[in-house]
Each structure stands twice: as C-alpha cells, then as structure tokens.
Amino acid sequence: MSASWLLRRLLLVVYTVLVVSVLVFGITQVLPADAAVTLLGENATPEALAALRLRLGLGDPLWLQYARWLGGALTGDFGLSMRTGQPVGPMMLVALSRSLLLAGLALALMLMVAIPLGLWAALRQGRAADLVTGLVSYLGVSLPEFVIATLVVMLFADRLQWLPATGYVPLTEDVADSLAHLALPVLTVSLIMVAHVSRMVRSETIDVLHSDYIRAARLKGLPGRSILLRHTLRNALLPVITIVALDVGYLLGGIIVVEEIFAIPGIGRQLIVAVTARDLPAIQAGAMIMAVTYALASTLADIAYALLDRRIRYD
Amino acid sequence: MILSVENFSLSYRSGAGVRHALRDVSLAIGAGEVLGLVGESGSGKSSLAWSIMRHLPRTAQESGRLRLGDVDLRGLDAAGLAAIRGRRIGMVFQDPSTALNPTLRLGEQVIEVLMRHRGLSRAEARDAAEEALREVELREPAALMRRFPHEASGGEKQRILIASAFATRPELILFDEPTTALDVITGARILELFARLRERTGVAALYISHDLALVSRVADRVAVLRQGAIVEQGSPGAVFRTPRHPYTRQLVAAVPRPDRRLVTDLPAPERVLAVQGVSVHYARRRLFRPAPPPATQPTSFSIRAGEILGVVGESGSGKSSLARALTGLARFEGRIEALDRAITHPRAMRRDYRRTVQIVFQHPDSSLNPRMRIGEILTRPLRLHGGSLGEIPRLLEEVRLPADYARKYPHQLSGGEKQRVAIARAFAANPALVICDEITAALDVSVQAQVIELLLELRRRHGTAYLFITHDINLIRQIAHRIAVMRAGEMVDLREAAQIGAADAHPYTQALIAASPAPVG
Structure with a gap:
C-alpha cells in the first residue's frame, strides 16, 4: 500500500461524495415541495411568497443554488430546518452519533457470534449441527427486519419483560438504562447480519481447510489448534472483511426501519420525519451524511484488507 | 529397514462403487536408501504417500502392513501419529507455492515446525531455522524469513520446504514430485541440493515422480507402479537398460532422448510465414503508473513449409x-508476413x-x-x-x-x-x-x-x-x-x-x- 494509492483512494471518496451531492440536490429540486409554501403555509399571499423566494434565492439559476448549498454543506452548514427553524447540520450529526452507536454495537455483536458460528459449522460440515445452523441462517436471511423486530419484542419485552420495547436514553444520562433500551434494536440488526456472515465464514473456512497449505501444515505434524487458529482462521476471515464493509451499506438502510420501530431518534428516523414534513434541508443533510459514512466505511475496509493480506499490493 | 510396506492394498468407496488405488504393494527402504517410485497419473503413487503419512479420507479401506522401523503406522492413535508426522517422517510437496500459507511469513512456517518437533524456545527455533535455511544454500536467510511466500521465487520456496523437512532430522522423507512445478534449471538445482543433503544427513527417502529419467538419476532403486501395482523393481540402470515388464519397456521407449531423431527429412524451400520485429505488450502506460515491461522483445524469424x-x-x-x-489473440507491434501480405494488426x-x-x-x-x-x-x-x-x-x-x-x-x-x-x-x-x-x-x-x-x-x-x-x-x-x-x-x-x-x-x-x-x- 503506497502513499499514492491512499491519496487516489481518498480522491475517489471526494469524487463519490461530489456525485452524490449532485444527485441529492437534483432530486430535491424535482420533489413537489416549494420551500416558500412549506414555510409560510397554504394560505400565504402571493406577495409574501414572492418576497420569501427572493430572500431564499429560489429564483437564482440552479447552478448558483447548488454552489451555495454545497459551499455551506462542506462547512457543516446545511441550512435551517423548515420544520423547527434550527440548523439541520448539528441536528443530523447528533442523530448520526446515536445511529453509529447502534450500528457499532450491532456489528460487534454480529462478529462475536457469526465468526465462531461459521467456524463451528465448517468443522462439522455435512453433520446435523451444520445443517441446523444453515437452516436457521437461511431463515434469518429471508426474514425482513420488521418481522424479526416484532418477534424479538414479543419475546423479550412482552413475554419475558426483560427489556424495554421502545425508546431511547442517551448514553451520557444512564449507561445501564441506555444499553437496556439499545439491546433489542441491536439484537434485531445483528441477527440478520449473523445469518449471512456466518454462512460466508463457513464456506471460506471450508475452502481454506481443503487447501494445500493446510494439508501441508497437518503433515508437518502441527497441532490442530495451531492449524485452526494460525493457519485457517486468518485466511478464512479475509474475504469476510469485504462482506462486512458491504453490510455497512445494509446497516444504514436497515437501521431506518429498526429506528422507526424502536423509536430511536437516529439518523434514519430523522430522515423519515424530514421526508414526511417535506423538510428539504434536512433530507439533503441526512442523505449526504449517509453517503459520506458509506464511502468512508468501504475505504476503511479496503485499507484493512491490504494491511492484513500482504499479497495485495495497491500501488 | 526404515520403511517397509507389505502386501498393502488401498481402495476408496464412493457412491459409484469401489475404486482400487493400490493392489498388493510391497516395498522396503533401508537406512540411507532412496527409492524412486515411478508411475503415470492415476497409478496410485500419491495414494501410497498419503497412506504412509496417514492422511486418508474416511472412504479409504486398507489392508496389509505399513511399518516405520518397529512402529506399525496403521495402528497409530492421534498421540502416536503426532510423534511420527513431521518428526520421524518429513514430506516435501509438489507445488511450493500452494504448500506455504500465503499470509504467514516464511520464517514463521519453519520456526513453528522446529518449536513443535525439537522442543525449542522461540528464540532458539529462530536461530535453528536460520541455520536450516543456510543448510539448503539460501542466501541471506534472516532477510528471507521476514518475507511472505509471494515475495520469494518458486525455487526459494521449495528450498524452504526442504529445509523444514530436514530440520527435524527425520529418518524418512517423502518427496512428491518436488521439481514438477519448477522450471528446468531451478529443478536441476533442487536435485543437486537433494543429493548433497542426502550425503550429509544419510536420510532415507521415497522419491515419487512421473519422470523415469529424473528418478533414475536420484534413486538407488526404482519401483515402477502401474494401475496401483508394482510391475518392476530394481536398480535404475537395470530397469532402464533391460526393462523386463512390457509396461516398463513402453515407458523407457517413450522417454525423449535427444540422440534419437524422429524427423529426418528437410523442409521445403518456400516460406509459409515470416515474423519481423514482433513484440507483445499486454498493458499500456496508465495515468499514474509506468508501462510494464513487454512480454516479448521485438523478435524476427521465419518458418518454411513443412x-x-x-x-x-x-x-x-x-x-x-x-x-x-x-x-x-494478442495485440502486437511489428510485422507478420504470410500469404504474400504484411500484417501489422x-x-x-x-x-x-x-x-x-x-x-x-x-x-x-x-x-x-x-x-x-x-x-x-x-x-x-x-x-x-x-x-x-x-x-x-x-x-x-x-x-x-x-x-x-x-x-x-x-x-x-x-x-x-x-x-x-x-x-x-x-x-x-x-x-x-x-x-x-x-x-x-x-x-x-x-x-x-x-x-x-x-x-x-x-x-x-x-x-x-x-x-x-x-x-x-x-x-x-x-x-x-x-x-x-x-x-x-x-x-x-x-x-x-x-x-x-x-x-x-x-x-x-x-x-x-x-x-x-x-x-x-
């Protein structure tokens, strides 16, 4: 991995973000929402509407409006919310931090479960344990988030009454209570990812176990534990990094549904509120923040892969 | 006797029935002896190596005896096997580029064997590994040990595998076509190295190959395997000069010998094709990186009819x-002349x-x-x-x-x-x-x-x-x-x-x- 590769990779992120910004801005222009009408209400006089349009610069050419918006966005200023009158940038960033907490916990839980599960299934390939985990995984892959969320709430909140069903408590307020409220959403999101990541770990592990170098390691007389941990696991987990990076994209989408169900004021929920209120600045800010997060996540995954697999030389 | 195989048969069960891999094989290798096992693909030569290493699939069915010294290999449990594999029997594999873990440094893959089989500490094993790599005539072993497999050549990798097989001082080493995946000159160097190591250590070896000519140069005795059965055994000279079995005769006759010309007539005077300054480049210069070297330099020659x-x-x-x-199939520069035309693309x-x-x-x-x-x-x-x-x-x-x-x-x-x-x-x-x-x-x-x-x-x-x-x-x-x-x-x-x-x-x-x-x- 060379400095020039890193630089080019970061330039690619910038390019992606620019393309997304054009799309986001363009789509919000096409939406049947007139900012002036939204702000002043249906009964405003034509004079008042015209005056506001002039003040907001809505009559200016599109490219000028885009440049103005992008300039603000780059400095974190996405404008004022049409709904609350507050700056949307800070509002969305606070929401993002809540979503990232949920996503980070879900990823961590998923990896802790999926890797051992996949490994275990691979070592028992073709036996009952493998078949059962496979079946459960396919079930997990095919169920949508809201079904799993409902099942989880029915079991843990309703029947067992272990955990609160909905709501959000900031981590700074009460750590235990905050985690208790996050537990069910984290479980829902990670369950779905466990299903396909554990399948991936399983098939990669089986491939590696059949490779020449594992046979060579066995015939060199190395102990089974060393073959599994030193020789198999590392090579089997490499492709999983790519899958996890793609999952970040899923997380961003899946989290919208899960946040709505569990009433967590994360970025997904804010986005839904913004769309229903036709709050254009908030929609733009939310979409841009998600795009940047995704671009950065996949770049990080590429870098991690290059660091772990020395055969890959980005130059 | 270091290794003795007596009336050994092996077959694999599958849905389609039973496939016989080895039939009633008997052979023995004495101290310091190298037995060459020759056979064509599917003759069962690798199956014999896997049987000796006790690396057989669950579908395998065996009969007969496999002994290493006084140990019955077939009767070994997991603990017994651990005391044999890599310790008393070493193995060198066909393709060094797939036999090494691609994400582990080369040194690590020698050190782990030494720690396991010679009970050395990590630091001792590191020194011993460096010494072992020097034994197989690798230059700058310390630097090589820090590299990954893809950063070493095929010959270097095969030397490293040979080093780790010899470093545990086994009684017997199995060589499974160790030069097949290497180019001719590198393979020849590996054979010379094998001869020197053999002299120095006195190890016994089973040398498996499809190449009768090659085996005749490294082995003290040669066994010819055909469809799972040994058809002939003897000294390389005898097997080569006076093969008794028809199959061996056919094998010997098929070995290419430069002194036996198969074409005697001369080509016609007219040209069918002429190549003038043809070179091939696969990739072009790109924005951020220079062009790779050409696959072929400008080359000129012609071919006459016949x-x-x-x-x-x-x-x-x-x-x-x-x-x-x-x-x-590839873009080229230069000219190809054929059919009274010059072709440049x-x-x-x-x-x-x-x-x-x-x-x-x-x-x-x-x-x-x-x-x-x-x-x-x-x-x-x-x-x-x-x-x-x-x-x-x-x-x-x-x-x-x-x-x-x-x-x-x-x-x-x-x-x-x-x-x-x-x-x-x-x-x-x-x-x-x-x-x-x-x-x-x-x-x-x-x-x-x-x-x-x-x-x-x-x-x-x-x-x-x-x-x-x-x-x-x-x-x-x-x-x-x-x-x-x-x-x-x-x-x-x-x-x-x-x-x-x-x-x-x-x-x-x-x-x-x-x-x-x-x-x-």
Whole structure:
C-alpha cells in the first residue's frame, strides 16, 4: 500500500461524495415541495411568497443554488430546518452519533457470534449441527427486519419483560438504562447480519481447510489448534472483511426501519420525519451524511484488507 | 529397514462403487536408501504417500502392513501419529507455492515446525531455522524469513520446504514430485541440493515422480507402479537398460532422448510465414503508473513449409505470447508476413490467414467446449473454412480416434484423446502452419510419445509446418529442424537442432541442456 494509492483512494471518496451531492440536490429540486409554501403555509399571499423566494434565492439559476448549498454543506452548514427553524447540520450529526452507536454495537455483536458460528459449522460440515445452523441462517436471511423486530419484542419485552420495547436514553444520562433500551434494536440488526456472515465464514473456512497449505501444515505434524487458529482462521476471515464493509451499506438502510420501530431518534428516523414534513434541508443533510459514512466505511475496509493480506499490493 | 510396506492394498468407496488405488504393494527402504517410485497419473503413487503419512479420507479401506522401523503406522492413535508426522517422517510437496500459507511469513512456517518437533524456545527455533535455511544454500536467510511466500521465487520456496523437512532430522522423507512445478534449471538445482543433503544427513527417502529419467538419476532403486501395482523393481540402470515388464519397456521407449531423431527429412524451400520485429505488450502506460515491461522483445524469424521450429524457454519467457501474437489473440507491434501480405494488426488477419495458421493449446479441457459433442467441435472450423461435414469421420480417423467419437462429449475422453480432438480441429482448416503451445506438457510420457508420433504422421501426409513450443529440450531435439531459445521475452538463440549443443551456443542454451541430461542407460 503506497502513499499514492491512499491519496487516489481518498480522491475517489471526494469524487463519490461530489456525485452524490449532485444527485441529492437534483432530486430535491424535482420533489413537489416549494420551500416558500412549506414555510409560510397554504394560505400565504402571493406577495409574501414572492418576497420569501427572493430572500431564499429560489429564483437564482440552479447552478448558483447548488454552489451555495454545497459551499455551506462542506462547512457543516446545511441550512435551517423548515420544520423547527434550527440548523439541520448539528441536528443530523447528533442523530448520526446515536445511529453509529447502534450500528457499532450491532456489528460487534454480529462478529462475536457469526465468526465462531461459521467456524463451528465448517468443522462439522455435512453433520446435523451444520445443517441446523444453515437452516436457521437461511431463515434469518429471508426474514425482513420488521418481522424479526416484532418477534424479538414479543419475546423479550412482552413475554419475558426483560427489556424495554421502545425508546431511547442517551448514553451520557444512564449507561445501564441506555444499553437496556439499545439491546433489542441491536439484537434485531445483528441477527440478520449473523445469518449471512456466518454462512460466508463457513464456506471460506471450508475452502481454506481443503487447501494445500493446510494439508501441508497437518503433515508437518502441527497441532490442530495451531492449524485452526494460525493457519485457517486468518485466511478464512479475509474475504469476510469485504462482506462486512458491504453490510455497512445494509446497516444504514436497515437501521431506518429498526429506528422507526424502536423509536430511536437516529439518523434514519430523522430522515423519515424530514421526508414526511417535506423538510428539504434536512433530507439533503441526512442523505449526504449517509453517503459520506458509506464511502468512508468501504475505504476503511479496503485499507484493512491490504494491511492484513500482504499479497495485495495497491500501488 | 526404515520403511517397509507389505502386501498393502488401498481402495476408496464412493457412491459409484469401489475404486482400487493400490493392489498388493510391497516395498522396503533401508537406512540411507532412496527409492524412486515411478508411475503415470492415476497409478496410485500419491495414494501410497498419503497412506504412509496417514492422511486418508474416511472412504479409504486398507489392508496389509505399513511399518516405520518397529512402529506399525496403521495402528497409530492421534498421540502416536503426532510423534511420527513431521518428526520421524518429513514430506516435501509438489507445488511450493500452494504448500506455504500465503499470509504467514516464511520464517514463521519453519520456526513453528522446529518449536513443535525439537522442543525449542522461540528464540532458539529462530536461530535453528536460520541455520536450516543456510543448510539448503539460501542466501541471506534472516532477510528471507521476514518475507511472505509471494515475495520469494518458486525455487526459494521449495528450498524452504526442504529445509523444514530436514530440520527435524527425520529418518524418512517423502518427496512428491518436488521439481514438477519448477522450471528446468531451478529443478536441476533442487536435485543437486537433494543429493548433497542426502550425503550429509544419510536420510532415507521415497522419491515419487512421473519422470523415469529424473528418478533414475536420484534413486538407488526404482519401483515402477502401474494401475496401483508394482510391475518392476530394481536398480535404475537395470530397469532402464533391460526393462523386463512390457509396461516398463513402453515407458523407457517413450522417454525423449535427444540422440534419437524422429524427423529426418528437410523442409521445403518456400516460406509459409515470416515474423519481423514482433513484440507483445499486454498493458499500456496508465495515468499514474509506468508501462510494464513487454512480454516479448521485438523478435524476427521465419518458418518454411513443412518445417518444425522448436521454441524452448521457461514459463514466463514469452513463448506463449509469441503464439498469441501469431494467431491474433494478442495485440502486437511489428510485422507478420504470410500469404504474400504484411500484417501489422490482428484485425488485418483475414479468414485466409486464420485458416492457414492454426493453434493447439496446452489444456484440451479448457480449449474444448464441454457442452459440445466432438462432432460439433469439428463442424465449426469445417464450416468456416469451406470444408464439408462428411469429412468428420476422416478427421477423426486421421487422429486415430473411432468415428463414433463424434457423438461423445469431451469429458468422456481421456486427456490424450482430448488433445487428439484439438489436433483434429486444427487440421480441419487444412492449415499450412500449426502452432503447438506446450500440447504435451499435461500428458504422461507414454501418451506424449503417441501424440508426437501422430503429429509427425500428419506432417508427412499434409506437409504441415509446426511451431512447437515446449519447455522440454530433450523432446524438441528429437523432432525440430531448428530450435529457438527464449528467455525473459527475448530470443537469445536460434540455430539448427544439430548445432544446439555446440560450444558457440548462448550460455543460457547451454545451461538448459545441462539441466536436462539424458536418462541413465
């Protein structure tokens, strides 16, 4: 991995973000929402509407409006919310931090479960344990988030009454209570990812176990534990990094549904509120923040892969 | 006796029935002795190695005895096995690039063996590993140990595997075709190293190979395996000079010997093709990186009607790139002159050129469409080049396949038969020049001999010229009129076959010949 590769990779992120910004801005222009009408209400006089349009610069050419918006966005200023009158940038960033907490916990839980599960299934390939985990995984892959969320709430909140069903408590307020409220959403999101990541770990592990170098390691007389941990696991987990990076994209989408169900004021929920209120600045800010997060996540995954697999030389 | 195998049989159960891999095999290896085990693909030689290492699938069924010294190998439990594998029996594998873990540093992969089998601490094992790498004549072992497998050459990797097999001071080492995946000169160096290590350590070895000539040079005794049974055992000289079993006789006769010429007539004076300053570049310069070096430097030569021009060189020397340029599969610079035209671009190769110049590839498995019957495969070139479908039986007969093979699919044929179909496909276009790109490299020697004989027969009948690409210099010296030697994309030598061993040949040519000595006997 060379400095020039890193630089080019970061330039690619910038390019992606620019393309997304054009799309986001363009789509919000096409939406049947007139900012002036939204702000002043249906009964405003034509004079008042015209005056506001002039003040907001809505009559200016599109490219000028885009440049103005992008300039603000780059400095974190996405404008004022049409709904609350507050700056949307800070509002969305606070929401993002809540979503990232949920996503980070879900990823961590998923990896802790999926890797051992996949490994275990691979070592028992073709036996009952493998078949059962496979079946459960396919079930997990095919169920949508809201079904799993409902099942989880029915079991843990309703029947067992272990955990609160909905709501959000900031981590700074009460750590235990905050985690208790996050537990069910984290479980829902990670369950779905466990299903396909554990399948991936399983098939990669089986491939590696059949490779020449594992046979060579066995015939060199190395102990089974060393073959599994030193020789198999590392090579089997490499492709999983790519899958996890793609999952970040899923997380961003899946989290919208899960946040709505569990009433967590994360970025997904804010986005839904913004769309229903036709709050254009908030929609733009939310979409841009998600795009940047995704671009950065996949770049990080590429870098991690290059660091772990020395055969890959980005130059 | 270090190793004794008595009346050992092995078979694999599967849904389709029982397949016998080894039948009643008996052999013994004494202290310091090297037994060469020769057999063609599928003869069961690797199965014997896996049986000795106790690395058999659950479907395996065995009978007979396997003993290492006084230990009954078949009766070992997990703990007993741990005391044998890697410790008392070492193994060197066929392909060093797949036998090493790609994400672990080379040093680690030697150190772990030493810690396990010699009970050394990490620091001691590191020193011992460095010493072991020095023993196998690797330069700067400490620096090499810090590298990853992809950062070392094939020869270096094989030396490292040999070092870790010898470093545990085993009584017996199994060598499973240790030079097959290496180029000729590197392989020859590995054999010299093996001879020196053997002298120094007095280890006993089972040396498995398909190459009778090679085994006759490294082994004290040779055993010939055919369809799971040993048909002949004896000293290399005796097996080679006075083979008793018909199969051994056939094997010995199939080994290429440069002194036994198979082609005696001379080519016609007229040229079929001339190459002038042709070079091949695969990738172009891009915005941020320089262009890679060319696959072949500008090369010039010509081929006369009915001539066999041999092209030898190691993998990556540019032989196949040349073939790809001549058939329009790769973009090239320079000029190809054929059919009274000069061609400077693949697009300029019109149908008549493509008919005149045909190619046969190394792997018939990937060059024959698996979903087409043989008849359909042969129909394509006949249609394209104006032949009639009634010629299919004649084409099959010419390559000595029964006419009813037209209805078969490629997977129903053996490797040699598939290559015959590929040859028939090339001849369907009635070409003046056929490029043979390592067409016998994947075949056993006896099958190779038959394919070569077929090619020479077709040449007698049609007057076809061949550009015969190979890494086997002994083989090409038997059939070529002239031989070109390629190295690192450059044609370093081009001379009459009879003059290839002359003193004024390029040093690299001389090195190639020295690395491929004729068999004992």
